Amino acid sequence: MFDLEQAIINWRTHMLVAGIKTPVPLDELESHLRDDIERQMKLGANPQQAFENSVQQVGHADELKGEFKKTCEIKRYSKWFLLMMGIIGLVLTPILNLIGLHVFHRSDSVFFSSDSMDYWFWFYMNWIVFIILGLVLGLANGKLRLKFNLQVKQTAIKSSAPPKTFSTLPPPCRRNPARRRFVPTSPSAIFAPSRIFSAAPLCAARRCRENRPAHFRKFF
């Protein structure tokens, strides 16, 4: 016996596994699917027929995923670029300060004041520690989130037996899951250093809002 509700849940899982992981497009696509099924059933189609036609009409998850990706195409700097910028900053700061000290004789306004070494040394050390901590936290957060997302997807794959109705659809692409984009799913991820120092804070914030699970959306 065909269970329409279960089929729609399976379809959602299939889309999620295939890469459409944000709730907003999925909710919207589900609403569309239900509208189309309803229309076809009014015209006399049986639920299974209507569901299969509607799924085909909505399109393949891989194609949709590619199109949704284009929505936010602002270039984001890579972690290596951020690291390089940090290193350049660390090297340039003492050089500029030494220039300030020896060329302009502004020993009172630079780190390398000849008056008190203790002052500039600890100030500079604090600054280095802050930058390194930021980079480490950012990278660790990204890695943990990626691991979490993969676990969620693997659980979803294991828990859902492939429905017969998807026999015509291609299997979700899982060739290289490690390359999948990190998606923040918690409020703490919004304030992660890697996001704050990102080149597209507005875009990232919008994606964060869309990607939050329903129980977070209630409170944040």
Next chain:
Amino acid sequence: MIRKELVAASAEPLILSLLARGESYGYAIIQEIKARSKDRLQWTDGMLYPVLHRMEHRGLIKSRWAESETGRKRKYYSLKKDGKTAMAKHHEQWSLVHSVLSGLKKEQHV
């Protein structure tokens, strides 16, 4: 059947023009386009949503979730001020293309 490239290029002006008549949602937009083109403009239904999201991202349209008459939630889209400007530009450009094509066609018949 109309070519894929033309269907893609015409999506934005068609959506803007439809939304200029009032708030609407994805499924209704597709049905309206199908009815008006007598099923000759074939969109893959799912492809409409990334287009709508891009337009929203660019500030041409805005959206809100609301309950439909059946009690199910739906995302309704409406036109913004920038969308009206973009629509006017699209109309101007498509009219230009149309007039050039019509002129050339007339010359062929003379």
